[in-house]
Amino acid sequence: MSSHGSSTQLLTRFDVSPSRRRKDRIARAMILAATVLALIPLALIVYYLLLKGLGSWSPSFFTTDPTGNTFFGSSNIGGIKSAILGTIEIVALASAISIPIGIGVAVWLVEYGRSSWFANTVRFFVDVLTGVPSILFGLFIYIVLIVGTGSSYAGYKGSLALSLLMLPVIIRSAEVVLLLIPGALRESALALGAPRWRVIFSIVVPTALPGMVTGVLLAVARAAGETAPLLFTAASTHNTNFNLGQFMNSLPVQIYSDVTSPTTAVVNRAWGAALTLVVMILLLNLIARLIARRSRLA
């Protein structure tokens, strides 16, 4: 066989066949179409939020409380100060409750419980909790802490409802990240003569931190946008309030009541509040990521 003959044979053998090229092109086109399709609603939401929300933004929008004077043609409906501060307070307390407990449960599941009977039972119920509709958490707190005690609505009761909602999200996401930490890392720390709890707090958790931050942020973002658990736990009010023992306004509840108003200015305030909520969560995301990145090499 001549060398020329074998090289042309090689060329044809390594040619991409026309049918495979066609299939490849169709598959690529379909995947691209799916991506674009998924981006359309996202882009529309952001576009509409900016279009409608930015119009109602002004310095006084953030610095004044809603007046409650939402009648047709009223000139002064006020801003959303109490809703912003209320959301921050309620979500901060909910996070303070659910983050330590949630990460504690995840650490226990991974480092101690492993695949014991009790750990698997806990995992099962955490999964069940993940699927519970958010209004049920509100209902539960309402029945136990409001009807049950015969007391009134309060910001901290809203926080409790939100923390129940956040717990399963935090536990499951933190568990997944902790499971990714290689066992060799734990072993080398144990072999240095470190007690188990030091290994967990000084090696395992810091290594898992960036991943855990992501899971916690998901939970915080979800809680900050929830209306249903707050409606009949924290209720709503017009005034800015720093006492979590009293009625408290929040952005989702403000949006919920504004958007049903017949007054255009009030509906626009709902758009402005919605844009504010999205920007707040975005900012929180950025700050948390910066902190997590820095702590990696502290």
Next chain:
Amino acid sequence: MSTDGTSLRTAEMEPDDRVETSGREGGPVDPSTTDPTTIDSTITGAPITESSKPRATAPAAPSAAPAKQGLSVRLEALKAFYGASEQVKGVDLEFRANEVTAIIGPSGCGKSTMVRCINRMHEEIPGARAEGRVLLDDLDVYDSSVDVVAVRRAIGMVFQKPNPFPTMSIFDNVASGLRLSSRGRGNLDGKVEAALRGAGLWEEVSGRLSEPGAGLSGGQQQRLCIARSLAVDPEVILMDEPCSALDPIATLKIEELIDELKRSVTIVIVTHNMQQAARVADRTAFMLSGQLVEVGPTQEIFTTPSDPRTEEYVTGKFG
């Protein structure tokens, strides 16, 4: 103790450069060359003897001892289990103080499991347990009154894959053992430097101690892990195939380091590489199916083994 360690290791740094140029890799297979001539000038009045039984009194005599000494380790009828399966089936074996003992044998023969029993890392695996006695000098590390954490401080471990803590800088990696065991007070800088010098890494990293440990090369990372073990001042260091993930040059550096380290610690090294055992070990133990077949001076094991199975293994007939 740390100041002595520092001066000892500092004194050793000069000849460490010599390792690069002349070295003693001239006769790598002859274990008799593993006794360097410099040993008399650095360690005074502590000859390395064959009978090593009650050598060091206690590790808590800071300024009295001129140099830190290793302790002997004796296994008595050691058995190790994973659940119901017995991986180590009753091993009696002594690791003499300030000697390098290599453990060779085919994959799955229980070498690593046996070594992990010495610092009680075996029991960290769910369902794993050990029987028998492991005597550090004269202390049974499996005694109910013994704190497992203290055992692991006295018996350090270096693993197969270099595993510096990824969130920590070079300095923090070395200091981690001290900090994790709440002994991070005092002269931390000095201890870290001494440990890095002891691991032959100081020259390479002294200018960038705050950079991440994971940014070093594989061989440097492994020496960082050795420095990390050295920082807690162990009497024994267990090495579980420390060079199997390294290139030949990094391997050579670790082997030279092992030679230096045995002046102050007892070393047990598990290896798949018989040439490595021949190069670094004073004594070699051959294991098969969870049992100790033979142990003796390295040269004897490789030239005139008494058991035919050892001969077959070291000549490459199986394994």
